[in-house]
Amino acid sequence: MGPYQRGLVLAVALLLLPGAALIFPASAQEARSGYFYASPETQALQDDPFANPGSLWLEEGRARWQRIEGAAGKSCASCHGDNGTELIEASAAYPKFNKRLGRPITLSQQINQCRVRHMGAAALAPDSEALMSIELLLRQRAAGRPMQVSVDGPMRPFYERGKALYFQRRGQFNMACYQCHDQRPGEFVRGERLSQGQINNFPAYLIRWGTVGSAHRRFQLCDRQARAEPFQIGSPEYVALEVYVAHRARGLAVEAPAVRP
Amino acid sequence: MLNWLIIMVLLLGFASSAQSETVAPYGIVADAIPKPLTRNPGDAIRGRGLAAGRRANCLGCHRMPIPEQPFHGTAGPRLDGVGSRYTAGQLRLRLVDPTLINEDTLMPPFHKVGGLHRVAPAYRGKAILSAQEIEDVIAYLLTLKDE
Amino acid sequence: MAEIRRISVPKQVEKGEIFTVRTLARHKMEPGVHFDANRFVVTPRLLLQEVKCHYNGRLVFYAEWFSAVSSNPYLTFKLRAEESGEIVVTWVDDYNVITTAAAPIDVIDKPKS
Numbered sequence: 051m052g053p054y055q056r057g058l059v060l061a062v063a064l065l066l067l068p069g070a071a072l073i074f075p076a077s078a079q080e081a082r083s084g085y086f087y088a089s090p091e092t093q094a095l096q097d098d099p100f101a102n103p104g105s106l107w108l109e110e111g112r113a114r115w116q117r118i119e120g121a122a123g124k125s126c127a128s129c130h131g132d133n134g135t136e137l138i139e140a141s142a143a144y145p146k147f148n149k150r151l152g153r154p155i156t157l158s159q160q161i162n163q164c165r166v167r168h169m170g171a172a173a174l175a176p177d178s179e180a181l182m183s184i185e186l187l188l189r190q191r192a193a194g195r196p197m198q199v200s201v202d203g204p205m206r207p208f209y210e211r212g213k214a215l216y217f218q219r220r221g222q223f224n225m226a227c228y229q230c231h232d233q234r235p236g237e238f239v240r241g242e243r244l245s246q247g248q249i250n251n252f253p254a255y256l257i258r259w260g261t262v263g264s265a266h267r268r269f270q271l272c273d274r275q276a277r278a279e280p281f282q283i284g285s286p287e288y289v290a291l292e293v294y295v296a297h298r299a300r301g302l303a304v305e306a307p308a309v310r311p
Numbered sequence: 312m313l314n315w316l317i318i319m320v321l322l323l324g325f326a327s328s329a330q331s332e333t334v335a336p337y338g339i340v341a342d343a344i345p346k347p348l349t350r351n352p353g354d355a356i357r358g359r360g361l362a363a364g365r366r367a368n369c370l371g372c373h374r375m376p377i378p379e380q381p382f383h384g385t386a387g388p389r390l391d392g393v394g395s396r397y398t399a400g401q402l403r404l405r406l407v408d409p410t411l412i413n414e415d416t417l418m419p420p421f422h423k424v425g426g427l428h429r430v431a432p433a434y435r436g437k438a439i440l441s442a443q444e445i446e447d448v449i450a451y452l453l454t455l456k457d458e
Numbered sequence: 459m460a461e462i463r464r465i466s467v468p469k470q471v472e473k474g475e476i477f478t479v480r481t482l483a484r485h486k487m488e489p490g491v492h493f494d495a496n497r498f499v500v501t502p503r504l505l506l507q508e509v510k511c512h513y514n515g516r517l518v519f520y521a522e523w524f525s526a527v528s529s530n531p532y533l534t535f536k537l538r539a540e541e542s543g544e545i546v547v548t549w550v551d552d553y554n555v556i557t558t559a560a561a562p563i564d565v566i567d568k569p570k571s
Binding site: 218219220221222223224225229230233234237238239240241244273274277278279280 | 371383385417420429432437439
């Protein structure tokens with residue numbers, strides 16, 4: 051099929067689905083990791099296992115996995131084994147509904163649940179280097195697996211809430227997530243090339259931060275760009291937003307340790 | 312037809328709040344705000360400075376003939392020649408509140424304080440640009456003529 | 459845990475060959491230039507100031523760093539293989555705290571054919 055015929059088929063397909071194409075321009079678009087939109091230099095840094103700065107956090111994560119902490123005298127490895135094999139699938143499936151709490155929790159929050167309830171240790175501060183290093187390790191073990199967040203049953207209302215937040219305009223600049231990440235991937239906002247705003251790569255090393263941070267910290271950055279008051283890391287609003295954005299990324303391979311500008 | 316439709320929006324609703332101080336009242340005729348927001352005419356040189364600056368951040372989304380600044384955005388259209396395509400009144404409405412023309416626009420409302428959600432405390436109750444600054448930017452945009 | 463230092467050199471090189479030393483240091487490289495309302499520094503300056511490389515005890519590379527160097531600095535440089543032994547890289551911070559990373563290198567003397 052030549053490019054001309056392919057163009058025709060596409061035109062017919064668009065005619066058949068005018069409503070869908072207009073309302074959700076991104077749904078016609080293949081889901082792509084931010085890696086695809088990153089500069090060759092950033093991609094090269096991510097691909098180099100020695101130079102990738104995220105690998106420093108992995109190294110810390112591996113040490114922490116074995117470290118005994120808390121009143122129960124246990125390490126993560128005591129209950130989940132040296133390689134945490136049975137957690138691999140789950141690490142691609144957060145945020146996940148927590149029956150005891152009656153709401154979804156993030157992977158960060160699950161790690162702290164284990165620390166507090168199973169280890170008798172203190173919760174780690176949101177986005178602390180210690181917490182990010184363990185979470186990054188869990189994500190790295192799941193690297194290459196498809197993102198697979200459930201939005202069925204009790205997750206549904208949280209998904210809907212997150213979706214509303216994704217489409218809500220906020221801030222003095224009156225901007226919503228979809229306007230940049232669904233409508234304009236590939237375009238530039240000043241010097242930055244817009245991606246689809248996927249979260250298959252979080253927690254991620256951001257060169258601007260000089261550290262590894264969560265998807266919520268990235269959401270804060272985008273909300274601040276709109277001159278909106280960001281929500282807190284781990285807040286019900288951002289957990290719901292993460293449910294929506296993670297589901298939007300379903301099927302994309304988990305990427306860790308990822309590097310972004 | 313729409314052209315003959317005259318919509319008058321007098322933003323008296325804000326009169327009760329402290330925010331009214333920062334937004335000048337204006338009237339919309341078709342797709343324009345024909346009357347200037349201030350008695351002082353706009354200053355194109357100040358307008359160029361505002362367009363290139365961080366507060367209005369026009370360069371965040373638009374390519375403009377401001378070569379000394381690197382990295383012009385591409386999220387919106389190129390603004391070269393925009394002074395030939397639009398009248399002052401049309402530009403005024405597009406700057407004051409572009410959602411009145413295109414509900415789905417990404418362009419920020421530069422002279423608006425009501426109807427916004429979760430504005431960060433540092434910016435709350437303040438329009439991005441004052442009435443005078445809007446006039447300055449319009450004066451600058453009008454200098455961007457097609458060759 | 460913050461003090462991770464990494465070095466990588468080829469396992470084996472020929473005498474006279476130019477090879478690359480790669481290093482990575484986990485460090486915030488805090489320039490200490492953010493002030494609070496009372497003009498106190500929010501986070502005090504803490505930089506890696508110097509990087510040195512010794513090849514079998516001989517200084518073969520030296521650099522001074524400053525506040526524009528990124529966090530977690532990655533540094534590579536090239537050396538000429540002389541004899542087998544050890545490559546040691548040393549980082550020195552503002553308080554003269556010294557950290558090192560070392561790697562062995564095997565230099566083979568292959569006669570020219």
